[in-house]
Amino acid sequence: MSEIKVIITGTPGAGKTTAIAAISEVPPVRTDTATTDELADVKSETTVAMDFGELTLEDGQKVFLYGTPGQQRFEFMWKILVQGGLGLIVLVDCTRADPIADMGMYLDNFADFVAETGAVIGLVKRDVNDTPAVDDFYQALSQRGLMFPVLEVDVREQGDVSLMIEALVSLLEFA
Amino acid sequence: MKYLSSIGLSAKDETVLKSLIDLLGARTSEEWIYRDDVMVDALLLDFDNSEAVAAWNTKPESVRRNTIAYSSEIPGISFARRLAKPLRAADLIAVLKDIEENPGKADKAPASSTPPPSTQAPSEISTLAECVARHSEGLLRLTFGDREVVLDRQRRCFSTSESGESLAALLAHPFQEFQVTRGADVNLPPDGSIKWLDQKALLWLVGQSGSHGRLIDGLEQGGLFRITRWPGFGLVRPSQTVLTLCSMLTRKNAMSIEEIRSVSGVPEFDIIAFINAASLTGILVAQSGDAAKPDKPAAKPELPTERKGLFAKIRSRLANTRA
Amino acid sequence: MSQVRISESGAQFCQSVFDDMMSQCDAVYGVLISTVDGHDVVRSFKQDMPAPKLAAMMSSVLALGETIAVEADQQQCRYVIVENSNGYILTLRLKEKLVLSVIARANANLGMLHSISRSAVEKLDEKLR
Numbered sequence: 001m002s003e004i005k006v007i008i009t010g011t012p013g014a015g016k017t018t019a020i021a022a023i024s025e026v027p028p029v030r031t032d033t034a035t036t037d038e039l040a041d042v043k044s045e046t047t048v049a050m051d052f053g054e055l056t057l058e059d060g061q062k063v064f065l066y067g068t069p070g071q072q073r074f075e076f077m078w079k080i081l082v083q084g085g086l087g088l089i090v091l092v093d094c095t096r097a098d099p100i101a102d103m104g105m106y107l108d109n110f111a112d113f114v115a116e117t118g119a120v121i122g123l124v125k126r127d128v129n130d131t132p133a134v135d136d137f138y139q140a141l142s143q144r145g146l147m148f149p150v151l152e153v154d155v156r157e158q159g160d161v162s163l164m165i166e167a168l169v170s171l172l173e174f175a
Numbered sequence: 176m177k178y179l180s181s182i183g184l185s186a187k188d189e190t191v192l193k194s195l196i197d198l199l200g201a202r203t204s205e206e207w208i209y210r211d212d213v214m215v216d217a218l219l220l221d222f223d224n225s226e227a228v229a230a231w232n233t234k235p236e237s238v239r240r241n242t243i244a245y246s247s248e249i250p251g252i253s254f255a256r257r258l259a260k261p262l263r264a265a266d267l268i269a270v271l272k273d274i275e276e277n278p279g280k281a282d283k284a285p286a287s288s289t290p291p292p293s294t295q296a297p298s299e300i301s302t303l304a305e306c307v308a309r310h311s312e313g314l315l316r317l318t319f320g321d322r323e324v325v326l327d328r329q330r331r332c333f334s335t336s337e338s339g340e341s342l343a344a345l346l347a348h349p350f351q352e353f354q355v356t357r358g359a360d361v362n363l364p365p366d367g368s369i370k371w372l373d374q375k376a377l378l379w380l381v382g383q384s385g386s387h388g389r390l391i392d393g394l395e396q397g398g399l400f401r402i403t404r405w406p407g408f409g410l411v412r413p414s415q416t417v418l419t420l421c422s423m424l425t426r427k428n429a430m431s432i433e434e435i436r437s438v439s440g441v442p443e444f445d446i447i448a449f450i451n452a453a454s455l456t457g458i459l460v461a462q463s464g465d466a467a468k469p470d471k472p473a474a475k476p477e478l479p480t481e482r483k484g485l486f487a488k489i490r491s492r493l494a495n496t497r498a
Numbered sequence: 499m500s501q502v503r504i505s506e507s508g509a510q511f512c513q514s515v516f517d518d519m520m521s522q523c524d525a526v527y528g529v530l531i532s533t534v535d536g537h538d539v540v541r542s543f544k545q546d547m548p549a550p551k552l553a554a555m556m557s558s559v560l561a562l563g564e565t566i567a568v569e570a571d572q573q574q575c576r577y578v579i580v581e582n583s584n585g586y587i588l589t590l591r592l593k594e595k596l597v598l599s600v601i602a603r604a605n606a607n608l609g610m611l612h613s614i615s616r617s618a619v620e621k622l623d624e625k626l627r
Binding site: 004023055056057058059061063134135138147149150151152158159161162163165166167169170171172173174175 | 403404405407408412413415418419421422423425426427438439478482483485486488489490491492493496
Binding site for chain 1: 535536551558559564594
């Protein structure tokens with residue numbers, strides 16, 4: 001029985017590790033280490049290899065959830081982790097300077113994978129004033145010739161993480 | 176053999192119902208069994224339980240068919256079959272016999288109803304979705320007993336006495352059961368005492384809950400539809416049916432209701448609710464069916480059965496986490 | 499950019515430790531100190547290699563090694579060794595937030611590599627703050 005992989009990527013601090021922890025049936029495997037750069041102002045630890053969680057389907061088949069490191073210097077891990085993946089979830093931290101450019105960076109780097117599969121964009125930390133509207137993200141996607149769901153989510157909520165995966169599955173089946 | 180299930184009954188009512196079913200014996204033509212793990216032939220809905228009505232409202236038409244509205248007052252007039260509380264054997268037998276004899280008997284606002292063509296003059300308002308669609312300016316107050324919703328089109332916001340699921344349940348009531356007040360007749364309390372929310376959340380719910388199988392005026396039954404983006408779901412978590420429709424309608428090429436129905440298996444009733452909701456929230460692109468025919472796209476290749484099965488299993492697993 | 503900074507004298511000390519390692523084992527052709535989150539700090543390479551990329555990869559591989567050890571109910575991962583047809587890459591933790599990586603050709607003796615790497619870590623550990 002083949003294993004199924006869902007990949008969660010996105011900006012450092014967006015909550016990839018939290019999202020996996022929120023929905024995984026097993027305590028997530030983490031590769032967090034101390035942050036030594038400017039990210040230390042935001043969080044004390046960062047993922048440097050991958051996060052890993054799992055879900056079990058009714059017949060025992062597993063869905064593996066892989067969280068990537070967020071920083072572009074770990075691009076090599078992105079390429080490793082997407083191999084055989086079902087689809088991509090991109091978490092975008094809307095408190096950062098240019099969230100739309102952040103989304104674009106991940107879509108560029110995962111372009112081949114996303115073209116073969118599909119992606120869901122999860123916007124997190126929306127409770128700030130001067131952040132782009134959801135429509136601005138759709139416009140940016142449209143300029144790339146893409147139409148993916150853009151969902152405002154709280155990755156601490158199991159239901160929101162579940163919604164992103166369900167949206168991804170619907171997209172893969174019906175879009 | 177026929178199966179009956181229920182939604183939202185109190186523990187006591189459910190026990191009584193199961194006992195009555197066990198005792199029916201030969202008093203109905205067919206043997207009835209209470210089951211909630213199979214496709215049922217009849218569904219008893221506690222209409223006084225707003226959460227149950229909201230849950231029922233998100234279920235596909237195939238589940239909702241032959242719903243019996245069970246209430247202490249006169250239930251929604253859109254229900255063809257009703258039972259008054261408390262549950263009595265004679266009433267239950269009568270309604271089950273009716274289902275045996277007329278399994279397809281439609282409610283007053285059934286999925287199969289044909290909306291008036293858009294070329295005609297605007298029809299009388301028959302659904303909440305139509306009412307809200309036509310009210311494009313100023314204030315609109317919808318009152319249902321001591322529950323209410325106020326929509327301010329000017330300021331693009333709304334306020335309500337209800338929370339998410341309960342608001343969805345409220346909006347599912349037939350339009351005729353609401354008291355409607357418009358414009359200057361809507362008296363608002365001082366502004367500081369009202370919590371206003373973005374109107375899109377309400378407009379989406381009005382379309383989803385208040386369409387009753389009828390497209391709002393201006394949308395053609397034979398038209399082609401697509402959406403420009405996924406909706407913001409706002410107050411109520413989207414059902415799997417809604418996610419399916421989002422995916423299908425964001426395809427590059429617009430689709431007809433019939434195409435959507437045949438590819439997705441989603442009942443027309445739910446497709447119309449989605450299209451109305453998309454129209455009300457301004458994300459719908461509608462084309463005339465005739466004009467678009469030359470550009471009709473090739474059908475998307477069918478997914479392998481194994482793949483579909485996998486997706487179904489993932490959905491089933493995740494449904495538990497979203498409950 | 500990492501906020502971990504090594505003073506000029508600290509960098510000189512590191513270079514002297516690297517030189518010692520290369521003289522004790524001439525199969526060693528690269529030594530790199532990087533941060534646990536993947537930034538390169540100081541290095542001595544006898545051939546051209548992409549230090550920033552290696553720094554990130556070393557942090558991943560060491561983190562994976564340490565995580566795998568825990569999953570397998572083993573404690574205190576000392577080294578992660580990548581053994582290849584034409585060489586070895588040995589990675590170990592240095593102080594709390596640094597990683598030492600040693601890159602050597604296949605003619606290196608693995609025991610020797612362990613020894614000089616461990617000894618280098620001890621020296622660096624003592625000197626670096």
